[in-house]
Amino acid sequence: MDVSEMPRKLSQWATEDPKRFVDLYSLLCNVVWLRVAHQAVNTNQGRETAGIDGKTMSHFNGDVEGNLQRLSEALRAKTFEPMPVKRVYIPKPNSEKKRPLGIPILLDRIVQEALRMILEPIWEADFSRHSYGFRPNRSTYDAITYLHKSLIGTSGAIYQWVIEGDIASYFDTIPHRRLMKAVKKRVADRNTRDLLWKFLRAGVMHQDTLEETLTGTPQGGIVSPLLANIYLHELDRCMESKYLNLTESQRLYRRKKGLGNALYVRYADDFVVLWNGTKAEAHAIKQEIGEFLRTMGLTLSEEKTKVIHTTEGFDFLGYRIIRQPYR
Numbered sequence: 001m002d003v004s005e006m007p008r009k010l011s012q013w014a015t016e017d018p019k020r021f022v023d024l025y026s027l028l029c030n031v032v033w034l035r036v037a038h039q040a041v042n043t044n045q046g047r048e049t050a051g052i053d054g055k056t057m058s059h060f061n062g063d064v065e066g067n068l069q070r071l072s073e074a075l076r077a078k079t080f081e082p083m084p085v086k087r088v089y090i091p092k093p094n095s096e097k098k099r100p101l102g103i104p105i106l107l108d109r110i111v112q113e114a115l116r117m118i119l120e121p122i123w124e125a126d127f128s129r130h131s132y133g134f135r136p137n138r139s140t141y142d143a144i145t146y147l148h149k150s151l152i153g154t155s156g157a158i159y160q161w162v163i164e165g166d167i168a169s170y171f172d173t174i175p176h177r178r179l180m181k182a183v184k185k186r187v188a189d190r191n192t193r194d195l196l197w198k199f200l201r202a203g204v205m206h207q208d209t210l211e212e213t214l215t216g217t218p219q220g221g222i223v224s225p226l227l228a229n230i231y232l233h234e235l236d237r238c239m240e241s242k243y244l245n246l247t248e249s250q251r252l253y254r255r256k257k258g259l260g261n262a263l264y265v266r267y268a269d270d271f272v273v274l275w276n277g278t279k280a281e282a283h284a285i286k287q288e289i290g291e292f293l294r295t296m297g298l299t300l301s302e303e304k305t306k307v308i309h310t311t312e313g314f315d316f317l318g319y320r321i322i323r324q325p326y327r
Helices: 003-016 025-029 031-042 057-061 064-077 106-124 140-150 176-184 190-200 224-244 248-256 279-295
Strands: 085-091 098-103 161-166 204-206 209-211 262-267 270-275 306-309 314-316 319-321
Touching: 003 031, 003 106, 025 031, 025 064, 025 106, 025 190, 031 057, 031 064, 031 106, 057 064, 057 106, 064 106, 106 190, 106 224, 140 262, 140 270, 140 314, 140 319, 161 279, 161 314, 176 190, 176 224, 224 262, 224 279, 270 279, 270 314, 279 306
Parallel strands: 085 204
Antiparallel strands: 085 098, 161 270, 161 306, 204 209, 262 270, 314 319
16 A cells, blocks of 8 residues: 555545545555554654543554554444543743643544544645645745735735634534534545544543533544634635635726725634725625624624724734835
């Protein structure tokens, strides 16, 4: 089995055929595939951080091949069961507050990495070019660079208004059944979906107290950012269909008619919309996005989602962005 070729093949198949994949689970169970997943987790900085079972990478590496074989057999027999995520609280930078951190057990990290290796190439064939967060060969710098270049568009089109978007507690509130419906559009393989469902429902352990996880993606989970992007892909598609998939001539025609145009960047659950129409139209778009998110079971944070003039400046991904007016 040539593992190095599989991501490319999965991406190629996903690009060529919009149909759903029917046999991914056998690849997940393959010892060679699991070995590559183990290598990725083994190079992670937190490899010696234990989950609720107290085991670190050192324990696993004491018998790597034996442990990988047993993990493969458990997956094939469908006896593998994810364990609850250990919750700890760490200080927030420059704040007295603390934020929750999830630590899955080592075996769960390896299986989640194996799942990510399979699912990511498939959805990369679908994902929007306007989505930058937690994707290969994309970064916060790329998102900021795009915004910087876009603040003054071609033909001197100036974007006066920005909608700073923030989804309230996004990673904790993603509806599980709706998320699985989104996954099902590409993954017909029931065994793979069942395993993802088990991870979603594994629960959280905090100070010997088990808490159910009825919404949200696995805390600290390797596959969580991908699942979060899969769910918000619907928002990207909505923005593309209404505002983004326009030619330059179509944009110019709208401006001649007194209509505005939009640019959009999303990084995980943070997004901005640039608008060169009126402030009232920008507020209407904000309301429209909020209503669309409600249909997905999500809530736009009224406190953090603002409409601001670009010369006032706005914050995005740790950067302060301001369009300097011409003098």
